[in-house]
Amino acid sequence: MSNKRKKRTKWLKQFKFNKRSNKYINSYVGGFLLGLLIIVALYFSGEGLGSSGGYRDVAVAVLDKVSPDYAQGNSYIGPRLASGESPLKTWLVFELIGVIMGAILSGAIFNRLHLRIGKAPHITNKKRLLFAVIGGILWGVGTQLGRGCTSGLVLSGMAVNSLSGYIGLIGIFGFGFIFAFIFKSIWIKTNK
Amino acid sequence: MGPLYPQGIINSEFNILIAVLIGAVFGFILEASGFTNTRKLAGVFYGYDATVIKVFFTAAMTAAIGLLIMHYLGWIDVKLTFYPKTFWIPTLIGGAIMGLGFIVGGFCPGTSLCAAATGKIDAVVFIGGVMLGIFGFIFTYDWLFAGLRKSGKMGDVDIAQWLGISDGLFIFIMIIITLVSFVVFQKWQDSQTKNMEQRDLNELGLHKPE
DSSP states (O other): HHHHHHHHHHHHHTSSTTTTOOSOOOOHHHHHHHHHHHHHHHHHHSSOOSSHHHHHHHHHHHHHHHHHHHHOOOOOOTTHTTTTTTTTTTEEEEEEHHHHHHHHHHHHTTTTTBBBOOOOTSSHHHHHHHHHHHHHHHHHHHHHTTSSIIIIIIIIIHHHHHHHHHHIIIIIIIIHHHHHHTTTTGGOOOOO | OOTGGGTTTOOOOHHHHHHHHHHHHHHHHHHHHTOOHHHHHHHHTTTHHHHHHHHHHHHHHHHHHHHHHHTTTTTTTTTGGGOOEHHHHHHHHHHHHHHHHHHHHHHHHHHHHHHHHTTTTHHHHHHHHHHHHHHHHHHHHHIIIIHHHHEEEEEEOBBBHHHOOOOOHHHHHHHHHHHHHHHHHHHHHHHHTTTOOOOHHHHHHHOOOO
């Protein structure tokens, strides 16, 4: 094989299924299927794949259960209760029920259903859980302010060429790289 | 012509059934691609794992190309879908808050749900945090967030139109950027995984570069 040819096949290799890495499916295959799924969701339901909207619907339902007067009078969530329909009867809530089922199915097939804490090895469990709850709170606020998360705002937004999706991309990933530099010690062991 | 449900072509029961099915495939793909592994997700920001970039951009470009073709064929009108309205100020600020949450928490809402479903305790705690954050936002909305959330309103904005180019040209440029980013992130991953311990590589489902 000529050198030029060899170089070309080496470059192409990254796009091919690698037999040695059988833990997860090929990233490009996964991404392609995910792209097709977005098209299906838009075509049938006119919805993007979302997550944080479903979380919000659950929060609305909880507040409506605990204190209906407060919930209906709140200017952020009140309008969602005006129709009298259950706030849980939304497309996104049912989609999230499906997400849970699909993740369990995949976890069962690939033998990944284990109780454990995911983290970098040098971080203690206590620290990891503390960071997880803080990160979660930030997402809770950020999604409501920014109108969606990685899936509904950015991924589905990019699929339909919306400016909003690309602003979300810059926000989450652009600022993500800056914060990653600052908080490197959470994920990378530094020799101190 | 799509979208079907917003135009009353399918009924709401069928629409809900579709929601569950689409969710199930979504959850399956996320789990099978490794998105329940918080170290893989964080890895994109430190270069040792390019999975997120590959899956995410392949999905976005596949969908964008497919929808562009369907639009030209008259099969779908995306403006009848959920099409997101642009409020650039809160989305940029909210995005930055989410970016910080990604680094600190190691998940985003969708991936944390899959991770919690497959037994990751940190993901359960993360979801608890998300709910706390949403409740906090609701309780403080009037005096803290209402003005900011409604600021920077631009309406339904197509990024290509906003840039003054055609959708096709924009997607073409994005494909080039995507392919370049795949090569760059792969090279970054190779340089980082070269000296990684086998135990870490196994956990990430990666292998040393050839």
